[in-house]
Amino acid sequence: MSTETTAPAAATTPRAPKPYVSDHYTPVVDEITARELTVHGTIPPELSGRYFRNGHNPKPGHTPTHWFKGSGMIHGLRLRDGRAEWYRNRWVRTPALEGVPYLGADGVPNLRASEAATHVIEHAGRILALQEVNLPYEMTPELDTVGAFDFGGTLKTAMTAHPKTDPVTGELHFFGYGPFPPHLTYYVADAKGEIVRSEVVDGAGPSLMHDFGLTRHHVVWLDLPVVFNPAEQSGIPYRWSDTYTPRIGVMPRTGPATVRWFEVEPGALLHVANAYEDARGRIVLTGPRYDRGAWEQTWKWWVGAPGYAPEPLVGTAPYRWILDPVTGRVTEERVDDLVTEFPTVNEERTGLPNRFTYAVAFPGSGLGEYAIVKHDHATGMRDLVPMGRGRMPGEAVFVPAAGARREDDGYLLTVVSDLEQDASQLLILDASAPSGAPVATVELPRRVPSGIHGSWIADADLTAGAEALGGAA
Secondary structure, eight states, X not given: XXXXXSSXXXXXXXXXXXXXXXXXXXXXXXXXXXXXXXXXXXOOTTOOEEEEEEEEOOOXXXXXXXXXXXXXXXXXXXXXXXXXXXXXXXXXXXXXXXXXXXXXXXXXXXXXXXXXXXXXXEXXXXXXXXXTTSOOEEEOTTOOEEEEOOTTTTOOSOOOSOOEEOTTTOOEEEEEEOSSSSOEEEEEEOTTSOEEEEEEOTTOOSBOOOOOEEOSSEEEEEEOSEEEOTTOOSSSOEEEOSSSOOEEEEEESSSSOOOEEEEOOSOEESOOOEEEEOTTSOEEEEEEEEOXXXXXHHHHXXXXXXXXXXXSOOSOEEEEEEEOTTTOOEEEEESOSSEEEEEEOOGXXXXXXXXXXXXXXESBTTXXXXXXXXXXXXXXXXXXXXXXXXXXXXXXXXXXXXXXXXXXXXXXXXXXXXXXXXXXXXXXXXXXXXXSOOSEEEEOSSOOXXXXXXXXXXXXXXHHHHHHHTOOO
């Protein structure tokens, strides 16, 4: 393996007291490129593409006031012909990286000056780094920053970090939200990357709406009790409110943006695993739920407040909500007692009934180490993949196998941070039996800090999108 450094390495940042810049989350201080990585096992030939993962990585000497305010850095691997051709990491070069404030002197947000540190996706040939208070930032396939992308001037708000691609139409569904009216705007971009729908959604409140659900016929909104509060001084002005009525909204995908709201028990939901309509026409929504205690303990970790929990996520049990539009009733049920977050599914099942969900399991509820967990919603069984002492996996991204016939015919890709070895690996697991031996392990040239979300970007998808844009992958 050969390694080249594209920027001089600064001195290692001393361990800071804030939990989000220490241990598994200790930032790296430079950008490197490494080629021809060591592979154990066999990388399946259909894995021809790029795995990109975004996360918060403050520059040396800077500790932000909140985990979410660290600058964006994308770590990427290029897989092709059974080889791991390269690893590289690059900061997302927004103005915020150079200290430009998000709020101007007049208090107006600069949608180009945030961190773009939460997610990275591909749509219509463009690779977009996302964070929900700013415009997307376009990146090249080699992770150079192109610049802010506003869909040719048609995106007038910030964009969620959790858009949904309809697996049938190729449309990208997303939204922008904010603490001041209009609180919520819904967008649809077609398969060519052009916004074809932009509509204010009336009735939503000033809640922290990080994610949403998409079914074949509906959009599902989360208006839950973490709401705008200017008294919060961490730079992310949201707090739990006991007086805010928690609601889940169901809106038809076609026609006016008219929402039917269902009141639910107090709880927060950052990440939707999936949403779909069952055979009875009910809306089924799944994801890890926080109660007030779990949310407030988690927030303490995110800001490094005194008494913070030892883990960045506590008490988030996987839940299922069933919304019946005929009776108006809501059923809420716990799926498992594990502490989980970062749920994923086979994205070909987005908006459709799914049998399997994958997630990161955190220590707690009898589990003493980090793990990847696969839930089988048909049998109620789970397949747990413990990582071992000092090892923390990231979000498990599902990639379909060639000729897949079953929902779980495919692979799970996750980057593991190993504190004891000061190293990281990309694990490729068999999604049909993840607790078996890894299909392949790719040794990375450094320990990659634990991050947030990422995507598998297949060569075929990137090439098709680039051709539509008149370029080449």
